[in-house]
Amino acid sequence: LDMYRKAADKGSCMGVYELGSRTRSRTDLARAVDMGCVPAMGCLADILLGGDEGDVRRAEELYREGLSRGSEDCGVGLAWMRVAGLDSRSEGIDPSGLLEGPAEKGDVIAQCLLGFIYRYGVCVPTSYERALYHFLQASDRGSSFARCQLGLMYEFGVGVEESVEMARYFYKQSSTGLARCRLGLMYE
Numbered sequence: 354l355d356m357y358r359k360a361a362d363k364g365s366c367m368g369v370y371e372l373g374s375r376t377r378s379r380t381d382l383a384r385a386v387d388m389g390c391v392p393a394m395g396c397l398a399d400i401l402l403g404g405d406e407g408d409v410r411r412a413e414e415l416y417r418e419g420l421s422r423g424s425e426d427c428g429v430g431l432a433w434m435r436v437a438g439l440d441s442r443s444e445g446i447d448p449s450g451l452l453e454g455p456a457e458k459g460d461v462i463a464q465c466l467l468g469f470i471y472r473y474g475v476c477v478p479t480s481y482e483r484a485l486y487h488f489l490q491a492s493d494r495g496s497s498f499a500r501c502q503l504g505l506m507y508e509f510g511v512g513v514e515e516s517v518e519m520a521r522y523f524y525k526q527s528s529t530g531l532a533r534c535r536l537g538l539m540y541e
Contacts (some may be wrong), residue, residue, distance in 0.1 A: 373397075386415065392468050394419035395426045400441070413440055425455045425532045436466060436475050441478060449477050464491035465498050472502065472511070481512020492523070500527035504535060 360368025361381070366388040373381030374396045375413035379525060382400070385393035398415035401408040413434055419427025434440040448470055455463035464487045470477050472484035485506065491499035500523045506513050508520035517539065524536040 354394070364375055369393075370396070381523075391419050391422045391424050392426075394422075395424055395430055398427070401436075405498070409434075409439055410441065420451070425458075425460070429455055429460065429466070432463075432466060436470055447476070456490065459490075459494060461491050461494045461496050461499075464488075464494070465496055468499060468502060472506070485512055492526070497527040497529050497532070498522070501529045501532040501535075504532055508535060508539075 354374065355472070357368050357372040357375065361372045362368075366385060367390070369381055369388060370385040370390045372378070373385055373393065377400060379400060382393050386397055387440045389448065394415040398412035398419070401412040401415070413431070416427045416434065428451040431440065432451040435448045447479040449467060452463040452467045452470075456467050458480035463527035468484045468487035468491060469475065471480045471487065473479070485503075486497040488503050491502055501525055504520045504527065505511070507516045507523060509515065513519075521536065521539055524532040524539070527533075
């Protein structure tokens, strides 16, 4: 932290951002945003999402600004807000459009979100085939969430042929509480 603090004291935008991101300081991150640091926009927005209504609106503004400056991470954050129902809905946002590029580049969060929105038909028509594709991609990258979702799809035959063996396989690969619970119920 000393290195980042020294760089920040000298007026380095990246020094201010690194210091703020590592200490979770809203003040330093806001300063980095004021300096035009795009990664700071996403980081500060992530922190603000846990706050009150004004913080959530500010987070949306920051994600939009970061996205307009080319940050795919901010696009993923904005898509997540839409899926979670936290955005202002003042402007049409297609979460799948925001997520496809990052997902194809291997962004696990984008892959999981795409799997989720296609599986449950959130903001897009339900497509079990697309959900399966994205969950498998995220699973290959180590996502416990995706593995749990794949287990659920196989256990209940949602978009795939019902298979206790496949469900058990994916549940065993997941560390989520839900996967452990489902696996326990299967053994019971």
